[in-house]
Amino acid sequence: MHIPDGYLSPETCAVLYAASAPFWYVALRRVKKLLHTRFLPLISLFAAFSFVVMMFNLPLPGGTTGHAVGMGIAAIVLGPWASILAISTALAIQAFFFGDGGITALGANCFNMAIIGSLSAWCLYHLLAGNAPNTARRRVIAAGLAGYAAINLSALLAAIEFGIQPIFFHDAHGTPLYCPYPLSISVPAMMLGHLTFAGFAEFILTAGVVAYLQRADPALLGDSAAGQPRALRPLWLTLAALVLLTPLGIIAVGTAWGEWSPSDFAKAPAGLARLSNLWNAPIARYEPQFIRSASVGYIVAALIGVALILLVFLLLSRFRPGFIERTTGHLYEIAAHSLFAEEIARTRGLLQPVDPRLKLCCACLLLVAAISIRSWLPLLILLGLITALALLSHIPLSLLSKTVWFPALAFSGLIAIPALFLTPGPLLYAHITRPGFKTASLLLLRVEACATISAALIFTTSWSRLLRALRFFRIPVSAVMILGMAHRYLFLLLRTARDMFEARQSRLVGTLPRAERVRLTASAAGVLLSKTFELTTEVHAAMRSRGYHGETYLLDDPS
Amino acid sequence: MSALLEARDLVVHYRDVPALTGLSVSVAAGERIALLGANGSGKSTLLRVLDALQFPDSGTFHFAGEPITAERLEDRAFSREFRRRVGLVFQNADVQLFNPTVFDEIAFGPLQLQLPKSDIRARVQQTLQQMSLEHLKFRSPHQLSGGEKKRVALASILVLDPEVLLLDEPTAGLDPRSASEMVELLASWRGAGKTVLTATHDLDNLEDIADRVIILQDGRIIADSTPFHILHDVGLLQRARLIAAHRHTHPGGAKQPHPHVHADPLTPPAAPTSDRFGPPADSAATPPIPRTPATPRAKDPD
Numbered sequence: 055m056h057i058p059d060g061y062l063s064p065e066t067c068a069v070l071y072a073a074s075a076p077f078w079y080v081a082l083r084r085v086k087k088l089l090h091t092r093f094l095p096l097i098s099l100f101a102a103f104s105f106v107v108m109m110f111n112l113p114l115p116g117g118t119t120g121h122a123v124g125m126g127i128a129a130i131v132l133g134p135w136a137s138i139l140a141i142s143t144a145l146a147i148q149a150f151f152f153g154d155g156g157i158t159a160l161g162a163n164c165f166n167m168a169i170i171g172s173l174s175a176w177c178l179y180h181l182l183a184g185n186a187p188n189t190a191r192r193r194v195i196a197a198g199l200a201g202y203a204a205i206n207l208s209a210l211l212a213a214i215e216f217g218i219q220p221i222f223f224h225d226a227h228g229t230p231l232y233c234p235y236p237l238s239i240s241v242p243a244m245m246l247g248h249l250t251f252a253g254f255a256e257f258i259l260t261a262g263v264v265a266y267l268q269r270a271d272p273a274l275l276g277d278s279a280a281g282q283p284r285a286l287r288p289l290w291l292t293l294a295a296l297v298l299l300t301p302l303g304i305i306a307v308g309t310a311w312g313e314w315s316p317s318d319f320a321k322a323p324a325g326l327a328r329l330s331n332l333w334n335a336p337i338a339r340y341e342p343q344f345i346r347s348a349s350v351g352y353i354v355a356a357l358i359g360v361a362l363i364l365l366v367f368l369l370l371s372r373f374r375p376g377f378i379e380r381t382t383g384h385l386y387e388i389a390a391h392s393l394f395a396e397e398i399a400r401t402r403g404l405l406q407p408v409d410p411r412l413k414l415c416c417a418c419l420l421l422v423a424a425i426s427i428r429s430w431l432p433l434l435i436l437l438g439l440i441t442a443l444a445l446l447s448h449i450p451l452s453l454l455s456k457t458v459w460f461p462a463l464a465f466s467g468l469i470a471i472p473a474l475f476l477t478p479g480p481l482l483y484a485h486i487t488r489p490g491f492k493t494a495s496l497l498l499l500r501v502e503a504c505a506t507i508s509a510a511l512i513f514t515t516s517w518s519r520l521l522r523a524l525r526f527f528r529i530p531v532s533a534v535m536i537l538g539m540a541h542r543y544l545f546l547l548l549r550t551a552r553d554m555f556e557a558r559q560s561r562l563v564g565t566l567p568r569a570e571r572v573r574l575t576a577s578a579a580g581v582l583l584s585k586t587f588e589l590t591t592e593v594h595a596a597m598r599s600r601g602y603h604g605e606t607y608l609l610d611d612p613s
Numbered sequence: 614m615s616a617l618l619e620a621r622d623l624v625v626h627y628r629d630v631p632a633l634t635g636l637s638v639s640v641a642a643g644e645r646i647a648l649l650g651a652n653g654s655g656k657s658t659l660l661r662v663l664d665a666l667q668f669p670d671s672g673t674f675h676f677a678g679e680p681i682t683a684e685r686l687e688d689r690a691f692s693r694e695f696r697r698r699v700g701l702v703f704q705n706a707d708v709q710l711f712n713p714t715v716f717d718e719i720a721f722g723p724l725q726l727q728l729p730k731s732d733i734r735a736r737v738q739q740t741l742q743q744m745s746l747e748h749l750k751f752r753s754p755h756q757l758s759g760g761e762k763k764r765v766a767l768a769s770i771l772v773l774d775p776e777v778l779l780l781d782e783p784t785a786g787l788d789p790r791s792a793s794e795m796v797e798l799l800a801s802w803r804g805a806g807k808t809v810l811t812a813t814h815d816l817d818n819l820e821d822i823a824d825r826v827i828i829l830q831d832g833r834i835i836a837d838s839t840p841f842h843i844l845h846d847v848g849l850l851q852r853a854r855l856i857a858a859h860r861h862t863h864p865g866g867a868k869q870p871h872p873h874v875h876a877d878p879l880t881p882p883a884a885p886t887s888d889r890f891g892p893p894a895d896s897a898a899t900p901p902i903p904r905t906p907a908t909p910r911a912k913d914p915d
């Protein structure tokens with residue numbers, strides 16, 4: 055669900071950044087007013103909590119496992135506004151520190167998951183739970199459904215963002231330049247995946263944590279935790295308006311930039327007809343006319359596309375070790391990544407001594423360039439150049455290929471394969487079409503180039519310097535403080551979570567039944583949540599003890 | 614005589630759990646006090662009240678003659694002044710290190726007090742050197758060892774040069790060497806004119822870090838005396854659950870239960886610290902307590 059760099063056109067990214075900005079602004083103001091000085095540690099620690107919870111593997115039907123985003127829990131215990139900030143912070147750290155989810159696509163990811171996710175989860179939870187007491191079973195179900203609906207709504211938005219790419223952003227021959235799948239494929243593919251797997255993960259986590267809190271810490275389910283808005287209706291209306299307006303906004307911008315005409319709408323699906331011809335051809339002569347009609351061909355082709363993409367998702371999430379091992383494995387990976395990054399950042403390579411502000415500026419410009427380039431030769435050159443820079447900066451080739459190139463290739467490669475066959479146009483080789491080859495290779499190259507640019511930035515700049523550099527972009531001091539504090543406590547919570555899982559693992563003999571595994575993971579998340587609140591209170595006291603009164607100040611330059 | 618810190622009849626509850634139950638204490642400027650007490654006796658709570666992080670359900674706390682209340686602390690100028698003069702080092706160092714790097718951590722306090730930026734830089738640099746943290750300047754807190762974290766936490770307070778230092782279990786959880794380094798540091802403040810309150814379980818170094826010892830039990834004071842007197846009152850220490858009568862093996866032979874003190878109050882300051890981890894000095898069945906006040910370092914006259 056984290057959209058990487060390279061799938062969305064620069065225009066789409068800009069629109070979604072712009073759509074998110076007012077929410078961040080309002081959330082920042084509201085939360086600050088409601089929580090006074092406590093807001094800073096609360097948001098920071100909850101961002102760290104969301105980050106860690108996103109690492110938890112939940113056992114799902116069919117032997118697969120999945121991750122939850124945690125927007126359901128965050129919205130329920132923090133209220134929608136604080137949740138928007140916390141989840142956005144977690145996503146920003148993932149993008150800027152771990153290269154997980156794109157930097158240019160950060161606006162889109164925050165919009166889908168942090169903003170729409172939090173608002174819808176909160177609204178639905180309160181609608182379904184009504185006035186039920188804090189310990190009512192109804193609240194558990196309401197929470198689960200809220201989480202389920204929220205992640206599906208986020209996924210739907212992401213699918214729409216994907217799906218409109220081929221409509222607006224294609225070359226003169228209609229070859230898609232970004233995400234290659236039209237709405238007819240992207241929506242069903244994303245939704246089938248989320249209505250079943252990812253939605254379940256979110257359901258389980260949200261319901262499980264609420265059930266845990268009912269037993270262990272019911273006070274957190276009251277309205278005490280953070281500012282909870284009173285009136286539901288305005289929020290509902292905002293939400294509905296947003297969901298309706300976003301695609302329109304993107305379409306409007308697309309029209310301006312992409313010289314879109316109504317015939318383009320017809321073009322993208324029409325392309326699919328080629329694939330359906332393949333299907334229809336042998337029987338065409340004997341069938342009544344309507345089966346060969348464009349709409350049937352279109353539906354058949356869309357189904358094939360969806361099936362192919364679903365297969366990819368299943369392949370990606372199956373055949374891995376046991377679930378606790380996977381969770382602890384993830385938690386270790388994060389710690390290892392940070393170690394590597396700090397170590398490489400300390401060596402004397404080409405990029406390390408460069409002013410972090412300049413590096414951040416250049417990285418952002420290069421990313422924008424990479425997603426703006428629409429032919430593969432310049433992309434290839436860009437990728438080569440960045441790789442050379444990375445190697446000159448002592449980033450080992452093995453690290454680069456293991457943590458950057460291969461994961462991107464595996465993920466985007468699998469996603470791009472169906473496009474080889476589905477994109478309409480003259481044949482290149484076997485069933486691969488010429489535009490299919492172009493769109494798939496373009497996507498892959500762009501994703502690799504973007505991932506390499508991020509990696510070159512992340513591995514050569516220590517986090518604290520990167521944070522300072524953010525100030526240069528006029529990001530408010532409190533946002534920089536939140537990012538810093540969230541990142542710092544991330545490691546504390548990671549360790550706590552790891553210890554919890556390892557302690558259980560050491561007592562486990564054989565495999566647990568699924569219900570038991572679900573309970574175990576949910577209660578681990580619950581314990582972590584209680585600890586996060588405790589820690590918030592303590593950190594807040596420690597800050598006040600040194601004169602913190604709500605304003606934050608930074609020294610611009612440490613040396 | 615006017616006390617610097619004056620607390621009267623403090624009562625603090627956490628929901629229904631009583632933490633302080635009518636505690637009164639008066640601390641003069643320049644005193645170095647150790648707060649002893651078993652876990653849960655209320656040491657941390659007392660320190661938090663004295664640092665104005667928490668306000669008592671009933672009772673009063675005066676600092677330099679001024680009553681300290683939530684409303685009084687709302688006044689920015691006053692609270693800045695109070696924060697500059699009183700510093701608390703938390704029991705859990707992780708809580709106190711919330712900044713991305715050691716440098717930022719130490720600069721946080723001075724920045725909040727809005728000292729001039731060039732001044733801050735100089736102060737931070739000086740503190741880094743004093744606490745030998747120079748080489749850790751750009752480290753993140755999660756990359757520090759337990760001992761280093763405690764040192765950074767202490768440095769983040771010392772950079773403000775407060776008159777009153779409140780230390781919550783500064784040696785707890787440290788390995789023997791880091792603990793003794795910490796004790797040496799605390800001991801070096803003898804005669805520096807600072808008012809220091811240290812919550813601790815560490816009887817071994819009591820005389821190094823304090824001239825007055827207060828024992829807490831169930832949220833109130835049960836003893837208030839010199840380290841010498843406290844350490845010799847085995848009955849009192851047992852009642853306060855600070856020492857246990859238990860079995861252990863003596864170098865020579867058989868196990869036998871007997872009361873004993875886990876410290877030799879007469880150890881001269883120069884004695885190697887490893888003594889504390891060796892076997893008890895004597896195998897006698899009664900605690901070896903000579904009746905002469907042999908401590909060579911007297912309380913400083915200021």
Ligand SMILES: Nc1ncnc2c1ncn2[C@@H]1O[C@H](COP(=O)(O)OP(=O)(O)O)[C@@H](O)[C@H]1O
Pocket residue numbers: 627628630631632650651652653654655656657658659
């Ligand atoms: N945040 C809290 N919530 C509830 N009870 C608390 C909290 N902090 C301390 N207590 C209780 O207050 C009492 C005193 O605790 P504390 O001041 O931390 O003692 P000490 O520092 O001597 O171990 C203990 O019974 C403890 O359980």
Ligand SMILES: [Mg+2]
Pocket residue numbers: 656657658704781
């Ligand atoms: Mg304590």
